[in-house]
Amino acid sequence: MQNNHFKLFATTVAFALALVAWSGSAQAACNPAGWTPAMGPQLDANGNQCTTNAGTSPLPTGAATAANQGADGTGITPPTGGSGERGWLSGIFKALGTALGYATPDNASVGTTSGILITAGTYTRSLTICTLPTSTTNVWLNPRGATAIVSTGFPVFAGGGCVNFSSAGGAPIPSANITAITDAGTAQTVTLAGG
Numbered sequence: 286m287q288n289n290h291f292k293l294f295a296t297t298v299a300f301a302l303a304l305v306a307w308s309g310s311a312q313a314a315c316n317p318a319g320w321t322p323a324m325g326p327q328l329d330a331n332g333n334q335c336t337t338n339a340g341t342s343p344l345p346t347g348a349a350t351a352a353n354q355g356a357d358g359t360g361i362t363p364p365t366g367g368s369g370e371r372g373w374l375s376g377i378f379k380a381l382g383t384a385l386g387y388a389t390p391d392n393a394s395v396g397t398t399s400g401i402l403i404t405a406g407t408y409t410r411s412l413t414i415c416t417l418p419t420s421t422t423n424v425w426l427n428p429r430g431a432t433a434i435v436s437t438g439f440p441v442f443a444g445g446g447c448v449n450f451s452s453a454g455g456a457p458i459p460s461a462n463i464t465a466i467t468d469a470g471t472a473q474t475v476t477l478a479g480g
Contacts, residue, residue, distance in 0.1 A: 390478040395424050395465045399433040402465035408458055411451045412479035418445035422469035430461030435468045
């Protein structure tokens with residue numbers, strides 16, 4: 286789910302960057318040096334008639350200007366190498382892409398004897414372990430790296446139950462290997478998601 290939210294955010298930012306780029310290029314194409322309204326209709330690079338000319342037309346009421354866009358927050362440094370809206374948007378995209386980097390959800394098998402489910406350090410921000418919705422048995426986790434034992438440690442209940450670990454609060458991300466065992470007679474699949 287988190288990965289899908291990140292993809293939606295990334296798509297939205299990419300669209301915003303493309304829109305800013307398009308509007309900037311359209312303005313440039315519709316405002317060649319020396320053009321005046323007396324010269325007749327102005328055409329863009331694609332032969333379409335431009336509806337306004339920023340060099341000679343006033344801005345519409347409520348249009349964004351430096352004066353009404355607000356001010357930068359205190360202690361915030363703009364990204365280097367960029368400028369204007371595109372510079373800020375690319376900096377935000379880069380920062381969030383790094384901060385919200387999540388691994389693609391994965392499946393893992395939990396056996397009837399204790400084994401390492403997740404190696405220490407694989408997940409550093411968040412981790413969610415779930416049984417499948419169709420499962421009928423529980424999985425037992427030992428987040429200290431010791432042998433996992435049925436009916437002790439963290440239970441991941443059958444039927445789509447989940448256990449969440451997070452560096453932002455709640456159960457912390459374990460610093461040791463996470464071992465697991467199922468109370469079923471055969472191995473069971475669990476899903477792993479996080480980053």
